Amino acid sequence: MKPFIISLLVLITVSCSSPGYQGAEKATDQLELYPDYADIMIPCNIAPINFDVLSVSDRCYVEMSGGDKTFILRGPKVRIPERIWHKMLAEAKGSRISFKVFVKREDKWLQYDPFTCTVVQESIDSYLTYRLIEPGYSNYGYLVLRQRDLSSFKERDLYNNALVSGRVEQQCINCHSFQNYNPDVFQFHARHTDGGTIIVTEGKGTKIEFMTGDMISNPVYPSWHPHENLIAYSLNSTSQLFVAKGNQKVEVYDTKSDLVLYDVDTEETRYIVRDSLSLETFPYWSADGKTLFYASAYLPDFGADLSTDLSMITEKIRYNIWSVGFNPQTKEFGTPTLVFDAESDSLSAVTPRPSPDGRYLLSGVGRYGSFHVWHESGDIYLTDLETGVTHPLNEINSPRAESFKSWSSNSRWIAFTSRRDDGSYTRIYLAYFDAEGNAHKPFLLPQRDPDQNHRLFKSYNVPEFTTDKSSWTPKRIEMIVHSDLHHATLIK
């Protein structure tokens, strides 16, 4: 008994003793972290920014300090307990959390220069919804729309195609969109098995079939009006070209596209813009609902007309960003106005995203074309809607493709997808955007185990903020998917 008690006491003593890195020498090499969370601005309600210390070490500790609190965390896989983290965020709101990394190498403790994270006052919306999909071309398998609680690591399916297909039949799900950050008002398209557009308003869901008359396609890219039951859609006749050599493996282009407005209450569709010589796409409403932004490419500008085989000139097609006024009472549109003349800079701008405060506009810009997720030149540009000046957001762009982006409801955070990690699988990055119009260093969406980003063989697609999690469950949505189709009426 006595030897046992002594052993236990020794064990307790050793466990409680200091890790032993006091007086550590300064490390001469550069600290390697994954993800790179050094010197970032984080919201006051974000999940713990767990990271891995990649610098070689036999042992590793990290001192995390914020306010007057310090916690010691064991590395190299630094996993911050959620309760401690949120306490730390509360302590450090408006100031910084610093991380001091200590490593033991060849019996010597070394300390790296500390890095900090600034905890900004502005919070980020609670949830982010995205699709997970292979970066494939036309085939697909298991697809899921998933909601992530940004203050923790919890994820839940909003809907997945296994409920309907069981991986036996095929059902594609895409283009999820929420009305004004409301998690219970949304839509997405289901294609093939039990296909239709699923539109969910407060407590009710319907499945709509739009294709009628001479519409060139079912609706594709959606945008809910912020406060009316109206959805602007593009109609796109889309083709793909496969690239035999090089890192860009596929070229996606439209041969025709138009814009329509769908009235959810009356189930009526009408054209917004329909010019056979123009390719209009990617509609998006301003926060006040009085302006519709969209991208448009005018075929004659690059020597094309209705008979041109656009597959031969994909690298010449360039889009500009336009806006058109809208009267919510009369539901009439005004005259289109050019917002960003990307073509004059030999660029192509698509996917306009106006900020909720109405001051700025984000666009996806590349050297040509409309599907920049496949272009390494794909970057994010910012237009100041007051001054009309557009410039690339160099703080958040990378040499690889940046694509889908979304503003938080307070216009202070941007979520966007990027292929910067490996050139193929998109990951979600978050970046702070301050009131002066400056973007700050983006950071990878925190994961419980950051290595998950390496193990996941799917891309994150179309991140959309919502203020809360949806009350809809996959099985409840499944009921709508199995329900009868309603047919929308096209009004000429």
Place this chain on the structure above:
Amino acid sequence: MRNINISHYLKAHKYLITDIVFVLVCFFSLLVFKGGLLFHMEQYSLFVWDLEQFSVFMDQPGGFLALVGTFLTQFCHFPSLGALFIAFFLWLLAFLIRTAFRLGESRWLISFIPSIFLLLFICRLDYSVFILKTYGMLFSQILGLISAVSIIFIYRKWFESGNHQIIFILSSVFVFFPIIGIYAMIPAIFVALDKKDKKVVSFLAAVIICICAPLLCSFLPDIYQRINRKYVFMAGLPYMEFQDNIICMIPLFLAILTILIIPFTKKVSLRFSVLSLTVAVVLLATFTNWDPNFRAVLSMERAISCNDWNAVLSLAKQHQEPTRVQVLYRNIALFQKGRLTEDMFKYPDGSASLRTRAHIPISYVCAAPVLHYCGMVNSCDRLVMETSASFSKNIYFYKYQARNAMLRGEYELARKYITIVSRNWFQGKWVRRHLGLLDNPDAMKTDGEFSLLLALMRHDAGKYDAVEPLESMLLRNFSNPEYVNEQIYEWQMATLLTWKDSQKPIFCFFNRANLFPGSHVTNGIAEAIALFASMTGDTGLMSNLVDILSSQKFILRKFGDFSNSMNMTRDPQSERAREQFKKPYGNTYWFYYFYNNISALL
């Protein structure tokens, strides 16, 4: 005396001897006849031990079977080990049946019948193994039945004497349905029918419970978020594979049915048991997939994985009526040996169709290695990505994606793929080699294998929009007749000659001859150009050819003999003429040109 002792020994140990014989027969049958299949199933599998993967498996009732099955499939990397495991589990099933159902001397042979049907299920597999969506199928169904019989064993051992059958049925179905799927119903049915009195009541209760458990799983909102109600009663079975091909599941159903019938066979004689077992064995022998081309394809695939090009060529020689898959694999191997256009027409050629119930394009079978080894890495990537998205991700595809990424200079992406491969057992050698190249990418330029591929990648086939048959893709890629380098020239000519294009090869040939006067001309090319040049009737061309082939005049003489013979034959396209020409000219391009049907290329 000695004979009596042996006979006595055999009688005393008949169960043990039968078990050993059963295991050995299963083991050797699988190893000899299905070794290639076992290796293939391992390569077309993926086991990653982490929480996320675990939750993906457990998100379906019966997913645990697939999880364990996938783990065990790793051992099939060594077919002998895989065969041993399968044989062991088949024996274990028989042993448990014997024990749980207390089969006496007259019935103990019946215990092998479900195992034989499960063996048949494996041995029947055909080209559908290239489009599997389910993991772990080699083991999961055997484990399902083992689990079901184990539950029966537990019941017989500890719960039989009491009067709580309904509770046992209820708890076993609700506990085990999530783990082993529909196999949890077997003990429920057995327990209900085993009850001495109120059999009808207990049977009805069992049926209701068996129906309720899956329905609850599919309707309750917060559990099983990815379950399709239509298939919930097939949970644990590989229903995704055989939706249009239910006949392939018959051996499984027979195995399950046999177990359900066993309790009703208390009065059968030994003779009946022997007869039943014999019938099962005959069914196994009759319905096993003996297709020699299928075996060859799997063996070649394995040889390519090991870079054993000689083995590929040896297999190519053995089959006189190969499928296009075998022909393409042969061509890859010949190219690696530097003898593509030299020897390709000396091997058997053919277009035998894939013997399979489902329609499976050959691109699903062999696109990855064919496109990769032709340097069409983007096309390889596309098809691999499409196939793995539609069916399942696996080590085989990740290996090609890793190599494609390395060749394109996408090193972070390559490392991602190599890392996932490394997490599966027995991939160390492959992983070490490729990580070594990744750490020193310049070494690829001097590496025998990668340098060839890099040379092929200098060719740019531009953009294309169609989804085409595989050999059409090769033709489109290599149809540009411009000379780039020797490697591309070899594939250009091989592809054009395969398609019997009589114009472009002439251009390619003379272009190269002008660029590199005196360079070696392979026999296959010389034969083809002799034929095509004569078809033009251009004497100047023929004269040039004679000059170029001054050291290979025997080919021109032989062609002269061939032409004369053809001219003198009354009906050169007849089967008789074909046989007549086969012996002297069967290993020439001329025989291929006149007597091979290329419609299957489309």
